[in-house]
Amino acid sequence: MKIQKLWFTGEQLYIETTKGEIFSQCLRHYPRLRRASPRQRAVWKQSPEGLHWEAIDEDISFESFFYDDNDPLVVHAADTVTLPLP
Secondary structure, eight states: OOEEEEEEETTEEEEEETTSOEEEEEGGGOHHHHHSOHHHHHOOEEOSSEEEEGGGTEEEEGGGGGOSOOOTTOOOGGGOOOOOOO
16 A cells, blocks of 8 residues: 555544545554644654654554444444353
């Protein structure tokens, strides 16, 4: 995947590929990136596996843009387990 544009809005990180595809990622997954200054966010590198921000030592894999659940704080009832009381 080759990134031609990367930007932030609110709690989201967006990337646009050279094919015109747009993907987003919730910043709640990445607290260092979430707290980073605009200047720190602006300096990133692309690797074959994903994106890297040297100043804050943060990495995001391209694979993570394809996860089913984009918001780490969402808990679905099907994902919970009820344990019997002792």
